[in-house]
Amino acid sequence: MSGSYTPTAPTDLRAEIRYRDDGKYTMYGISLRWKIGENGPDQGAWPPPPDWEEGNAPYPRVYEVWLNDELRQTVFLYWSAWNWMQSNSHWVDLGDVEPEGLFHVKIRAKAGDQFTPFTNVVTIGPERICVCKWAVRQPRRRAPRPSASAGADPRHGTANHPRSRAGAAIRDLDPSRICAEARRVNTSTDWHEVVPGAAR
Structure with missing residues (x-):
């Protein structure tokens, strides 16, 4: 191109x-x-x-x-x-x-x-x-990446x-009830892989 x-x-x-x-x-x-x-x-x-x-x-x-x-x-x-x-x-x-x-x-x-x-x-x-x-x-259930070079x-x-509620819930560890629920139901620790309706 x-x-x-x-x-x-x-x-x-x-x-x-x-x-x-x-x-x-x-x-x-x-x-x-x-x-x-x-x-x-x-x-x-x-x-x-x-x-x-x-x-x-x-x-x-x-x-x-x-x-x-x-x-x-x-x-x-x-x-x-x-x-x-x-x-x-x-x-x-x-x-x-x-x-x-x-x-x-x-x-x-x-x-x-x-x-x-x-x-x-x-x-x-x-x-x-x-x-x-x-x-x-739904979030993927996967093993941790073997190295940083594996790529996101x-x-x-x-x-x-x-500010994104997903970012607040997962990245910033917002203490609110719904953010705590988002962390509980999501297997990933990456904010951009949060189930959308679970963190709003």
């Missing part, structure tokens, strides 16, 4: 309200998908996008999520070499109470030292809550602003 490639702005934003039910906790949120580079919101599990380059596609990693014209989150995305859907998707936590009213959602990416233009604005409301749950992947295989990303 040419070194002159410049990260493009995200476009074709899709958004819908979903919920997660992880045992005794139910969490509502907004599921986001967008187009970045040659990776679109309808990209399937195979084949990879033409510019994927085994996970080295120069897609932006830092995004801002805006709800109702206010900055809601600044997000840093990680992705595995084998999962291109992690490079153009995000979950916005809305809490454990069924949301009311309309949400106007847009995102933009950081390319270099500045942000790209915003995507299209998507308007969603509670009447469009999906009847299906968000798919939650992170799941996705984290909100930098406001």
Whole structure:
């Protein structure tokens, strides 16, 4: 891939309200998908996008999520070499109470030292809550890595602003009840491998 490639702005934003039910906790949120580079919101599990380059596609990693014209989150995305859907998707936590009213959602990416233009604005409301749950992947049960050179295989990303609850629970050892519960039910000590609904 040419070194002159410049990260493009995200476009074709899709958004819908979903919920997660992880045992005794139910969490509502907004599921986001967008187009970045040659990776679109309808990209399937195979084949990879033409510019994927085994996970080295120069897609932006830092995004801002805006709800109702206010900055809601600044997000840093990680992705595995084998999962291109992690490079153009995000979950916005809305809490454990069924949301009311309309949400106007847009995102933009950081390319270099500045942000790209915003995507299209998507308007969603509670009447469009999906009847299906968000798919939650359970943490992997594995032996400790034999060496630092073995390399990380992170799941996705984290909100930098406001501080990710996953980071607070696992990395910062937040003493709150729900964070203690997240540490109890998760086998990994890496904050980015927390079951999403267990640490919010």
